Amino acid sequence: METYLVLRKPPEQRIGFTRSAIRGGSATIAVERIPGHALSDLKKDPDVLVVTPPMATALISPRQSTQEHPPTGSAWGIASVEADQSPYTGEGVVVAVLDTGIEKTHPAFAGMDILEEDFTGEGIGDHDGHGTHCAGTIFGRDVNGQRIGIARGINRALVGKVIGQRGGDSQMIFDGLQWAMRERANIISMSLGFDFPGEVQKKVDAGWPADLATSEALEAYRGNIRLLDALMGFFKAQSAFDAAPLVIAAAGNESRRAVNSRYKIAASIPAAADGVISVAALQSSGSLYEVADFSNSHAQVSAPGVNVLSAWLGGQLKAIDGTSMACPHVAGVAALWWQHLREKRSPNLASAVTSHLTTHARSDCFVSGFDSSDYGHGLVTCPR
Incomplete structure (x- = not known):
């Protein structure tokens, strides 16, 4: 069986x-x-x-930043999304991070109410650093005078560990999504993907012929997409009761634009699923921005994803690159919009926040023209 x-x-x-x-x-x-x-x-x-059948999942693995971050001062993404000019802090908004867990004792999370849940069987906590970094960008407090978090007023967060030291699978993600919904998350952030190449390789390593391994993996991929789309549909059905969370996911790091301008991989699942906001990564270029070499295409919005400074294991700060780092910027900005629109008594908050993220995204701040396949609607911007 x-x-x-x-x-x-x-x-x-x-x-x-x-x-x-x-x-x-x-x-x-x-x-x-x-x-x-x-x-x-x-x-x-x-x-x-x-x-x-469930299929393997993997982190959208970060890349070590080749740029040196200055020893003092805020993370550059704070100003780029204009969080430093916003009067909103995310107070009262509940954000869920589905990732590798969190180092709860990190100074960036001092005084917060963080509910952890493990779906991997390895126990709570973060042995990788990825989840801690993403959480820091969303709601981290200042560390030694350096600002790293977009929505520093968030007091309650949910952290679901869906990828462990032995990897993860789609069941863990689906369980995490439903848990976040039950715990009344307003926003869910995911910097991970379904590992189709890994699923094929696993079967080939087990002795399967390559064509059969590919066919079986494709069937599992198709089924998991259908399941995710159906689950997102049920989320959307709760919007009439203002109980629907907004789901945000990283587009992926498989493109190689520096090698060939046409070497652009499309956004992967779950970012490409219906109802999920997909995020591309940007890097600074003087006073303007450009898409990162590795960032996958056809995302809906974009955010800083190169040389992103945030929390790391051991109470440290670390700068890394990836659409994984861009995704939590959007989650943090979404939290500020959620607070803003809730105060205005806007109905159907998840849909309203989605609309404001896209309509207020800036498209006039990029080098050499604007291509929506690279940047989506543009660089997300906080309410003011």
Whole structure:
């Protein structure tokens, strides 16, 4: 028997269920061991939306910055998104970070209410540094006089550990997304991706022919995309109750623009899923900005992703590069917009924040013209 993820309709949508839709209802993703002969019948069940094997996931791994960050002063991304000019701090907004965990004792998170949950089986905490860095950019407090966080007024955060030292899989991400929803996250930040090449290589290493390994991995990838799209659809259905979180994800680091201007890889899953805000990485070029060499294309918005200074393991600060570093900038900016629009009593906050992120993104600050396939709507900008 093989392991599958099975997405079923919410109870209120199932055949024979007569109650009207209930607030907070959601689909159920179950992990089931299914024999091969029963798989076809399960897929025909009208109450089953998706059946797919889980697939490997991986960090959108950061790159060591080749630039030296000055020993004092704020991280440069703070000013680039105009967080230093915004009167908003993210107070009262709840942000979830699905990543490698967090070093909760870091000075950047002093005094915060941080709820940790482990989905890897390895226990809470961060042994990598990636999750700590992303969290620092979103809501980190100043460290030794240096500002690293966009939304320093956030007091409650959720940190789901969905990738550990032994990697992760899509089940962990789906579990993390549903957990964040149950815990009433307003914004969810993910700097990770579904590892299609790794899934193929794993099967080839196990002795599978390359064409069969690719076919099986593609089937799993397609099923996981369908499951993610369905889950995002259920999130969106909660927007009428203002219970829908805004989901933001890094576009990926596989492009190699410096080698060839056409060597641009499209944004990967989950960033490319319907309803997810995908983020490209920028670097400074004098007083202007340009897309980073590694940044994947067709993202919706862009943010600083090169030489980004933030929290690191051991209570330290470290500057690294990647769309992983751009994504939390957008999550932090989104938190400021969330606070701003909530104070104005705007309905359907997740959709309203999405609209303001895109309509207020700047497209006049890039070198040599504007190409939406590189920058999306442009550089995100905080409310003022």
